[in-house]
Amino acid sequence: MNREQRISDENETLLELWRQARAGDKAAYCRLADSQYRTLFNYATNFTADREVIKDALQDLFIHIWERRQSITIQYVSIYFLRALRNQLLQEFRRSKRTAWSVNVQDAGYLTDFRTVETDIEQGEAVSEHRRKLHQAIGGLPKRQQEVVFLKFYEGLENEQIAEVMHINRQSVANLLFKAISTLRGSLLFSLYTLLFLLYFFVGNRPD
Amino acid sequence: MPPYQQFEPEDFAADSSFRRWKLFDEPEDRKFWEAWLLAHPEKADFVEKAGQLLENIYRAYDQISSREIGEEIHRLSHSLEEAESETPVRRLWSSRMKFAVAASVLAVLGLLGWLAGRSVPENGPSATYADLVKQASEPLEERINDSEKPSLVVLSDGSTILLQPHSRAGFPRRFSGAKREVYLSGEAFFEVAKNPEKPFYVYANSLVTKVLGTSFTVRAFEADSQLKVVVKTGTVSVFARPKETGAGTLDEKKAEGVVLTPNQQVVYSPKETRLVRSLVEKPALLALPIQRQSFHFRRTPIAEVFSTLEESYGVQFVFDREVMKDCYLTASLSDEPLFEKIDLICRTIGAEYTQTDAHIIISSRGCRP
Incomplete structure (x- = not known):
């Protein structure tokens, strides 16, 4: 349920981590990533059921944002990450014809084979x-x-x-x-x- | 207040106050909703349903374990490291793992110059950091701390230097000679890995400090005209270095030296080239928390333990708060070098640790409540 984590996820706390990360603090960035990970992962299950694909996509996302951190302005941390993840997933989906993508995210297709994976x-x-x-x-x-x-x-x-x-x-x-x-x-x-x-x-x- | 009386279950489930109550059990919201339910008993069913909706949505969507998240964050931190390797000092961190620290004594050696504003006498020793470094027998690495926070340097033998702001340290990449020699300008706290065959020397200003395996602080800013050495535990020898003598050529038998044991201090004024030994009256004068305090934890949440160490050593821990929320520590830590402390903690709670340059990553499967 992860409630404790979510309590501490006040935007102010997250923004402070982001400020430290922008100044080059990798540990702060890792903590920020840690705080967002569960939500982002679960959000991504709306787009694909392949857990490894999601994990790789999240790694790419976090590294990409880290590399561009100087030019990024964030007002609301979780929304920024959700949106960035969504854009990235859609882009990847358009690029590849991987079977991993169980749904066509552009069409409002039905998802019939939504498999949950034991965690x-x-x-x-x-x-x-x-x-x-x-x-x-x-x-x-x-x-x-x-x-x-x-x-x-x-x-x-x-x-x-x-x-x-x-x-x-x-x-x-x-x-x-x-x-x-x-x-x-x-x-x-x-x-x-x-x-x-x-x-x-x-x-x-x-x-x- | 939103029109709660017209709310459907899904409206409750999306309401921020309702969510704070159900998900986080915030006291203020709980109070409100308990009162509201008393006033609107006919809505109990909807509220119940809303709670179930939230609960079930969380269950349905929770697709990843905390352990997996920990692994992924760990992986991320490694990628970030690879993305930008900077100083050669970094490499030393990984080699540290092999070494078991055996330091059994702790000495705190503070060379404190109080007479700020007074300039160094012209006939004083010209033992500047730059001069000392020039005489070093091995090629040196250098770390300069320009920040406002202490910065940790790990030496090849596993000893650590907690470099204070506006200080610099010079040290060889590997200690290849018969002595381990480092150079300091400013202030630092040393934790020295025990190795009787290779004594550890710190050259700072006109003082030489020799230790066999311990930890201590040196403060020797070049503008200071009086220096102070304080020992907390352990044994340390302090010498005044004759003006003309270069680092490494000190004849210990002839040099004027003082042996310091716990709770003793020595005050040194370069002008008089005299070492005066006395008892420590106020160890609290020491600037660094780790010098003056031992760490006593009594059923302390692990997050608090880590944040205490973070504060004292200027390092950062990466760990999964969720997984480790039931981990508590009861222990007294004092003399152990940082990594031994971490090792002890990890063994107590059944966790493991790895290091990267800027932080220490704790892997744990959690503790049973």
């Missing part, structure tokens, strides 16, 4: 299965709706900020959200059952 071994298969179902509920949405759902509910952005990240206008954001919510209502995402299930599972399977 935490200790959590076992049942939770993964459950997670897969959760992800399916989102994965059944058209591509851009998924992205809006991520930015709205995972990242907690305002519609205006979402519009900025996705290069669309506010009304489009509102429309996409409306459609996504209508579909998701009544899905697992809103259900009490999932919570009880997870609680039961986590409590019952604590290592010690």
Whole structure:
């Protein structure tokens, strides 16, 4: 859930790290990257299911921004990185015909094979299965709706900020959200059952 | 206040105050929402659903473990290093790993000149840093700290120099001779790896400090007209270097020397070429935190431990706060050189560390609460 990290992710703190990074402080930059990594990685899963592709893309992104740091002005750190990542992913997608890109990000195609990958071994298969179902509920949405759902509910952005990240206008954001919510209502995402299930599972399977 | 009464679950889930309550359990927001729910019990269902939506979205999207993130950040830090290799000093960091520090004593040697504003007497020793360096028998590397923060230099034998602002140090890339000799202008804290076969000398202004394996500080700005040497623990010999004697040619048997043991200090005035030994009254006068304090941690969160070391040594730690949030340290650290401290900490919490030029990267799988 990563809450502790997110608490410390106040923009001011991040901007201070960015200022240090701009002055050449690599450690500060690594911390900044660390603070953004989880969100950026998870955001990228909206574009491709290939984890190694995402990791490489993020390495490229961070190095690219580091090299250009003198000429970059950042006002809102997480939005800057989300937007930069999105641009980079789209560019890479246009350049390559790699099968890794499971979706055509330009079309609002349906993502039917959204596979989740086990990240935490200790959590076992049942939770993964459950997670897969959760992800399916989102994965059944058209591509851009998924992205809006991520930015709205995972990242907690305002519609205006979402519009900025996705290069669309506010009304489009509102429309996409409306459609996504209508579909998701009544899905697992809103259900009490999932919570009880997870609680039961986590409590019952604590290592010690 | 937003029109919460008209809110659907998804509106709550996107509301910033609601999110602060649900995701971060911020006290102020929690208070607000608990009160609001009391006033609007009919909305409990929606609030419940909104909470589940948030929870489930997080679960559905959380696709990467903290360990993987740590690895990726580690990889990034290496790429950044490769992208711009600068000073040759950098290379020494990696070689340091092999060496086990055995320093068992710590000496703090501060040569403090207080008489600011007074110029150095003209008949005083002309033992400037530049003169000393010229006489060095080996080719020297040099590190100058022009910043406002201490800067760490790692020597080839694993000893470290914490160079204070406006100071410079000269040292050979490898200590090939029978002695380890370094040169200083300004102030620095030394941690010397123990090696009785190769004594360690610091030449600074008109003083020579000899140690066999310990750590100490030297302060010798060229404008200072009085110098002070303070020892905290361990044994250190201090000599006044005769004017005409170059570095490395000092005859220790003939030179006027003073042996300092813990809590002793020596005050030296070059004008009188006299070493006066006395007890340390106020070790707190020393400028560097590591000289005056030992580190006592009692169930201290690991992030706090690292930030204490960061402050004292001017190094930086890269570690995953999320993974290590349950790691606590109970330990007393004092005499160990920095890397031994880090090694001890890592072994205590089952972590590993690697170094790059500017920071120390801790790899950990976390600790069980």
